[in-house]
Amino acid sequence: MADYLRQMPHQGSADLARRPSAARRFHIDIPLLVLLLALTVYGLFVLYSGSGKDMGAVVRQGRYFLLGYFVMFAVAQVSLGRIMRWAPWLYLVGLAMLVAVMLFGVGAKGAQRWLSIGGFRFQPSEIMKLMLPLTVACYLADRALPPRFLPILACLGLIGVPAVLILQQPDLGTALLIAASGLFVLFMAGMGWQYILGAVVLAGASAWPAWMFVLKDYQKQRILTMLDPESDKLGAGWNIIQSKTAIGSGGWEGKGWTNGTQSYLDFLPESHTDFIIAVLSEEFGLRGVLVLMGLYVLILLRGFLIGIRAESSFGRMMAGSLTLTFFVYIFVNMGMVAGLLPVVGVPLPLVSAGGTSVVTLMAGFGILMAISTEKSTGPR
Amino acid sequence: MPPKHIQLKDSHREARINNARTAVAILMVVGLLAVILTRYYTLQVTEYEEYRTQSDRNRVQLQPLPPKRGLIYDRNGVLLADNRPSYMLSIVREQVPDLEATIAELSELLPITEGDLDNFQKKLSRRRPYEAVPLRFRLTQEERALLAVNRYRLPGVVVDAQLLRYYPHGELFSHAIGYVGRINEQEVLDLDESDYRGTFHVGKVGVEKYYEDILHGDVGYQNVETNAHGRVLRVLERFDPKPGADLVLNLDIRIQQAAYDALGERRGAVVAIDPHTGGVLALVSRPGFDTNLFVNGISSKDYSALRDSLDVPLFNRAIQGQYPPGSTIKPFMSMAGLVSGLVTPLTTVPDPGWYALPGDSRKYRDWILRIRGTGHAPRVDMKMAIAESCDVYFYDLARRLTIDGMYEQLRPFGLGERTGIDTTNERRGVLPSTRWKRDAMGQAWYPGETISAGIGQGYMLTSPMQLAVATSVLASKGVRHTPRLLHAVDGETVAAPLLDPVVVPEEYWQAVYEGMIEVVHGKRGTAKVLAKGIQYLMAGKTGTAQVIGIAQNSVYNEADVAERHRHHGLFIAFAPAEAPTIAVAIIVENGGGSSAATPIARKVIDTWLFGEAADG
Numbered sequence: 001m002a003d004y005l006r007q008m009p010h011q012g013s014a015d016l017a018r019r020p021s022a023a024r025r026f027h028i029d030i031p032l033l034v035l036l037l038a039l040t041v042y043g044l045f046v047l048y049s050g051s052g053k054d055m056g057a058v059v060r061q062g063r064y065f066l067l068g069y070f071v072m073f074a075v076a077q078v079s080l081g082r083i084m085r086w087a088p089w090l091y092l093v094g095l096a097m098l099v100a101v102m103l104f105g106v107g108a109k110g111a112q113r114w115l116s117i118g119g120f121r122f123q124p125s126e127i128m129k130l131m132l133p134l135t136v137a138c139y140l141a142d143r144a145l146p147p148r149f150l151p152i153l154a155c156l157g158l159i160g161v162p163a164v165l166i167l168q169q170p171d172l173g174t175a176l177l178i179a180a181s182g183l184f185v186l187f188m189a190g191m192g193w194q195y196i197l198g199a200v201v202l203a204g205a206s207a208w209p210a211w212m213f214v215l216k217d218y219q220k221q222r223i224l225t226m227l228d229p230e231s232d233k234l235g236a237g238w239n240i241i242q243s244k245t246a247i248g249s250g251g252w253e254g255k256g257w258t259n260g261t262q263s264y265l266d267f268l269p270e271s272h273t274d275f276i277i278a279v280l281s282e283e284f285g286l287r288g289v290l291v292l293m294g295l296y297v298l299i300l301l302r303g304f305l306i307g308i309r310a311e312s313s314f315g316r317m318m319a320g321s322l323t324l325t326f327f328v329y330i331f332v333n334m335g336m337v338a339g340l341l342p343v344v345g346v347p348l349p350l351v352s353a354g355g356t357s358v359v360t361l362m363a364g365f366g367i368l369m370a371i372s373t374e375k376s377t378g379p380r
Numbered sequence: 381m382p383p384k385h386i387q388l389k390d391s392h393r394e395a396r397i398n399n400a401r402t403a404v405a406i407l408m409v410v411g412l413l414a415v416i417l418t419r420y421y422t423l424q425v426t427e428y429e430e431y432r433t434q435s436d437r438n439r440v441q442l443q444p445l446p447p448k449r450g451l452i453y454d455r456n457g458v459l460l461a462d463n464r465p466s467y468m469l470s471i472v473r474e475q476v477p478d479l480e481a482t483i484a485e486l487s488e489l490l491p492i493t494e495g496d497l498d499n500f501q502k503k504l505s506r507r508r509p510y511e512a513v514p515l516r517f518r519l520t521q522e523e524r525a526l527l528a529v530n531r532y533r534l535p536g537v538v539v540d541a542q543l544l545r546y547y548p549h550g551e552l553f554s555h556a557i558g559y560v561g562r563i564n565e566q567e568v569l570d571l572d573e574s575d576y577r578g579t580f581h582v583g584k585v586g587v588e589k590y591y592e593d594i595l596h597g598d599v600g601y602q603n604v605e606t607n608a609h610g611r612v613l614r615v616l617e618r619f620d621p622k623p624g625a626d627l628v629l630n631l632d633i634r635i636q637q638a639a640y641d642a643l644g645e646r647r648g649a650v651v652a653i654d655p656h657t658g659g660v661l662a663l664v665s666r667p668g669f670d671t672n673l674f675v676n677g678i679s680s681k682d683y684s685a686l687r688d689s690l691d692v693p694l695f696n697r698a699i700q701g702q703y704p705p706g707s708t709i710k711p712f713m714s715m716a717g718l719v720s721g722l723v724t725p726l727t728t729v730p731d732p733g734w735y736a737l738p739g740d741s742r743k744y745r746d747w748i749l750r751i752r753g754t755g756h757a758p759r760v761d762m763k764m765a766i767a768e769s770c771d772v773y774f775y776d777l778a779r780r781l782t783i784d785g786m787y788e789q790l791r792p793f794g795l796g797e798r799t800g801i802d803t804t805n806e807r808r809g810v811l812p813s814t815r816w817k818r819d820a821m822g823q824a825w826y827p828g829e830t831i832s833a834g835i836g837q838g839y840m841l842t843s844p845m846q847l848a849v850a851t852s853v854l855a856s857k858g859v860r861h862t863p864r865l866l867h868a869v870d871g872e873t874v875a876a877p878l879l880d881p882v883v884v885p886e887e888y889w890q891a892v893y894e895g896m897i898e899v900v901h902g903k904r905g906t907a908k909v910l911a912k913g914i915q916y917l918m919a920g921k922t923g924t925a926q927v928i929g930i931a932q933n934s935v936y937n938e939a940d941v942a943e944r945h946r947h948h949g950l951f952i953a954f955a956p957a958e959a960p961t962i963a964v965a966i967i968v969e970n971g972g973g974s975s976a977a978t979p980i981a982r983k984v985i986d987t988w989l990f991g992e993a994a995d996g
Contacts, residue, residue, distance in 0.1 A: 251424055
């Protein structure tokens with residue numbers, strides 16, 4: 001309450017005097033919503049082509065989006081206070097499920113990532129994508145910032161436990177992404193540069209032992225393949241060679257919508273999921289890539305702006321972390337398809353087919369919207 | 381929740397720090413996105429051409445379109461070599477994740493032999509990228525169904541239809557037209573690679589090999605768009621292949637069949653030639669074999685059965701067989717005597733039943749001495765010498781001609797050299813001379829050897845084809861062709877090449893003809909059995925060739941060996957004598973004597989003249 005009172009003078013009195021707009025009342029950030037809708041439509045067009053003109057796939061993805069938008073609106077209605085109260089408990093539930101996966105999870109392609117409950121398959125690491133940063137932010141919110149050594153250590157514990165559990169599945173990509181989302185909270189909280197620098201040095205130093213003892217053979221193979229796809233043209237290198245060919249052959253103008261030979265003739269693997277950016281690049285050319293990139297940049301900037309405008313430190317940390325995590329998805333996916341990064345299972349956010357990632361991302365944008373509209377409604 | 385920290389929260393400071401961090405984050409994001417964008421720019425603008433080409437190369441494949449092989453017909457238009465659709469299983473290596481596993485799975489579905497695998501491996505190493513390499517030919521309906529059902533788990537496995545050679549008459553024409561077979565390693569090196577893209581078979585033997593260029597045609601090409609699984613989606617551009625030309629042969633299936641049936645289960649050969657054209661009407665060598673076995677690679681079991689058979693069915697007796705002509709040489713010897721002026725038709729020679737060289741005590745016996753204890757007659761003239769196959773007459777003629785004189789006079793009939801027939805593996809035989817013996821054996825010629833040469837024994841060797849050509853020269857009174865199996869290509873007649881004719885006075889021909897007619901129609905002719913019920917004049921000459929000995933092998937049973945030591949029976953003939961339209965040469969191995977060969981000539985000639993054998 002004390003915080004709330006202290007913040008009052010900073011708010012524009014005009015804001016208070018005016019009747020809150022409908023958007024504000026329903027906790028909707030109009031610019032973000034518009035950008036997301038634009039991205040959704042663009043993505044569905046690409047998906048139609050990437051799935052081989054499968055209207056069914058588009059309809060299915062459209063339903064996921066409906067669910068996603070519903071989740072986003074629903075989450076946006078929850079006050080940050082309530083989110084802060086619930087997040088640690090959900091985090092614990094997530095941890096429990098990760099342990100359950102380890103004990104009796106369902107496998108696919110040599111990894112145990114799924115929990116099957118009553119025939120419904122469920123990936124607990126997905127919950128963690130939101131609950132981990134929320135919990136870290138929660139923990140830091142009441143504390144004086146920037147965080148000192150001990151709180152940082154505590155946060156690293158919060159981050160490390162689920163990350164290690166996910167690494168055991170093994171799912172290196174998700175483990176790193178989840179860890180990053182937590183670290184971004186710390187970063188936005190203002191964790192001292194000396195710690196960041198130290199971490200970077202430590203990460204560099206641990207590369208060699210990681211290569212020797214932690215990474216599985218198939219993971220090493222992915223890295224080697226990325227460095228030299230020609231070494232295994234028909235095997236692991238195939239995907240990279242074909243996706244680079246798809247991107248490059250699109251040129252500036254692209255081959256035209258639904259005219260991509262690489263995807264239509266099945267040279268491009270996973271053309272509607274992880275590699276969909278190659279379809280976009282091939283058919284819409286660099287122009288299309290720039291449009292996508294523009295939408296992404298605007299969404300990212302809007303996210304950062306929401307963070308800057310946020311009233312609470314919790315809101316600021318969360319907005320920053322969510323935005324940076326969103327960026328990491330974009331960077332890793334576009335980088336791996338273009339052969340800059342090793343191939344890890346990261347979808348292109350809001351474009352790749354798949355329901356889970358859409359719902360998780362939209363829930364994240366729901367939190368962002370909750371943050372952007374917190375000041376005029378909630379106690380915090 | 382009461383605050384438990386000593387440090388107080390400072391909202392302003394926190395906001396300031398957060399703003400600074402946001403600024404750093406934005407810089408980071410912009411920087412990294414710039415890296416990504418640079419990468420896309422490089423791929424899509426700087427290296428665009430390269431990737432564009434690569435993507436076209438991915439989808440556009442140049443496919444060879446193998447030409448349809450020309451068909452082969454007999455002179456009546458009866459199909460002798462056909463193309464039939466056959467299904468084969470091929471593998472596109474680039475699309476198979478694990479070749480060994482795929483082959484293992486395939487061999488559970490259908491039989492794949494070691495030979496199939498060997499062939500496949502060899503072709504695999506020479507393929508072009510994305511080329512389908514054949515693994516199994518002649519898939520049955522069931523095998524195709526099995527493959528179709530399992531297709532989803534066998535990526536890179538394709539089933540294609542292709543036209544495959546089929547010989548509807550199997551054994552009957554095996555030695556006449558030969559066969560095609562799968563291209564082997566050596567042939568890959570010899571053949572024009574571009575012309576044989578997509579073709580898996582090539583003529584191996586016989587007409588199929590000799591006329592390979594004509595039969596093959598020219599390969600075509602098409603550019604097709606394929607997907608990553610090698611499936612052709614559409615044709616972008618097409619250059620049609622030029623099909624191989626159809627061949628019409630001079631062979632007449634009726635005569636071929638008559639000769640084949642008449643030989644029966646005996647080993648031997650029959651060659652029939654049209655003396656006017658040099659066209660080969662029949663070319664039979666028995667035993668034959670089913671040429672269809674060879675088309676897609678004969679199994680080693682079948683092959684060793686053919687290879688190891690004592691009857692050597694793969695051996696083309698008609699053109700590769702080397703037999704002493706025996707007494708069938710006598711009409712030609714007579715002509716040699718007349719041409720060299722050593723005898724006239726009226727010249728007679730005393731015949732006590734044996735002959736001795738002046739100053740030599742060794743007696744050269746006439747075959748009749750053993751039977752009659754005396755000669756054919758006190759004095760024998762040319763007509764009788766031919767009709768009764770008098771040895772003494774020709775012993776004497778040979779001595780006077782000398783071996784080199786014989787060589788000079790017999791060569792114009794085509795003896796001792798390849799006839800040049802349009803098929804493969806012909807052998808030249810031996811027409812001995814002093815020079816030949818010196819070159820071949822490094823020995824001097826002995827006068828006694830001339831005597832046996834006079835009755836076609838000794839070193840002299842001929843193939844049935846050579847005998848038929850020589851007989852044809854007699855029948856046409858000196859016109860000599862290179863014998864030809866081919867009659868027409870794509871409807872255009874191809875004439876047999878003419879060689880230097882044998883030019884002699886008409887009465888010489890008449891003299892020899894008289895003797896040869898007497899062989900069949902005379903009371904004491906050696907082939908007089910043929911005259912029974914005959915409605916035309918046949919001129920012929922019988923012959924018997926001694927078997928000098930065959931390889932002794934403990935595997936063969938004694939009855940077999942005894943049978944294989946019997947004399948070969950020979951017969952040459954032409955008819956009708958007044959205007960011959962057919963000349964034949966026949967050999968029946970171990971027939972015991974010419975009587976095994978003579979009836980065959982009657983059946984063959986009857987069929988030619990009347991369309992069927994007169995006495996069934």
